[in-house]
Amino acid sequence: MEAQAIHPCAANSDERVLPSIFRHPSAAAPLLITQGAEALLYRSTYLLPSTPCALKYRPSKPYRHPILDARLTKHRILSEARVLVKCRREGVPVPAVYALDEAAGWLMIEWIEGEVVRIRLNEWLKRRKEEDIAEGVDDGELLELMTRVGSAVGRLHAIGVVHGDLTTSNLMLRPRSREVSNGDSETASKMLDGNVVLIDFGLASQSQADEDRAVDLYVLERAFGSTHPRAESLFVEVLREYGRSFKGANVVLKKLEDVRMRGRKRSMLG
Numbered sequence: 001m002e003a004q005a006i007h008p009c010a011a012n013s014d015e016r017v018l019p020s021i022f023r024h025p026s027a028a029a030p031l032l033i034t035q036g037a038e039a040l041l042y043r044s045t046y047l048l049p050s051t052p053c054a055l056k057y058r059p060s061k062p063y064r065h066p067i068l069d070a071r072l073t074k075h076r077i078l079s080e081a082r083v084l085v086k087c088r089r090e091g092v093p094v095p096a097v098y099a100l101d102e103a104a105g106w107l108m109i110e111w112i113e114g115e116v117v118r119i120r121l122n123e124w125l126k127r128r129k130e131e132d133i134a135e136g137v138d139d140g141e142l143l144e145l146m147t148r149v150g151s152a153v154g155r156l157h158a159i160g161v162v163h164g165d166l167t168t169s170n171l172m173l174r175p176r177s178r179e180v181s182n183g184d185s186e187t188a189s190k191m192l193d194g195n196v197v198l199i200d201f202g203l204a205s206q207s208q209a210d211e212d213r214a215v216d217l218y219v220l221e222r223a224f225g226s227t228h229p230r231a232e233s234l235f236v237e238v239l240r241e242y243g244r245s246f247k248g249a250n251v252v253l254k255k256l257e258d259v260r261m262r263g264r265k266r267s268m269l270g
């Protein structure tokens, strides 16, 4: 894991008061995993010490009007939970929802083992550089990952959900179950292997609009592009698989061209 785990008591030397769930006797003391712009992500346990969970806490923002702030936090948590439940129901790979308290500002979800695509991809690229492997050579692994990403995003859009912040930090790679491996899982585990799980639905919405779907793809394309030119050029694989994933996906791909054009114009204007 990339993030340093910090005990909340240590991380919480400022005036922040954590909700009582953080002191619950049956739960493991939450460990702070990452601190985003809006949310703090902790690892804890749910009901049993053997069931890890992710605890996403949105503390109040002192710079926002308190009533507006409370309303916004509630809205974000409830809408994230609602979308996650819809995805689960429809078989789109996302963490399960365990519990929430929108007034206290937290959402407890299934812990996903593995790492985000951004980290895995960077490690993979670094390793290849060290081994002096030329671009485009033996990158079947990356190609396969792109296909899996295209399929996951396609499945999400097919059920009428747009993510709203589709970056490589919001896609996780969960190791495939051990049972199916042939015993040499440690050595054989490929860096880009694993099932794609979509996370972070704080900005998601229910929409079937081609424009919204195309913006999701555009954001993801930019995210891959900022990682590496090779990842950018292989983004066509994401789009190819996406195009196959639901009826109407090709209209979205057409729309993506307009969105790209607008993006280019905007960056030209500075």
Ligand SMILES: Nc1ncnc2c1ncn2[C@@H]1O[C@H](COP(=O)(O)OP(=O)(O)OP(=O)(O)O)[C@@H](O)[C@H]1O
Pocket (backbone or CB within 6 Å): 033, 034, 035, 036, 037, 038, 039, 040, 041, 054, 056, 095, 109, 110, 111, 112, 113, 116, 165, 169, 170, 199, 200, 201, 202, 203
């Ligand atoms: N269910 C989970 N299991 C394991 N790790 C998780 C899980 N959810 C999030 N993470 C880790 O925590 C990080 C931050 O979580 P997330 O993306 O949901 O929050 P955020 O980007 O801070 O939130 P937001 O953009 O909604 O304000 C992720 O990039 C990932 O590394």
Ligand SMILES: [Mg+2]
Pocket (backbone or CB within 6 Å): 036, 169, 170, 200
């Ligand atoms: Mg995120």
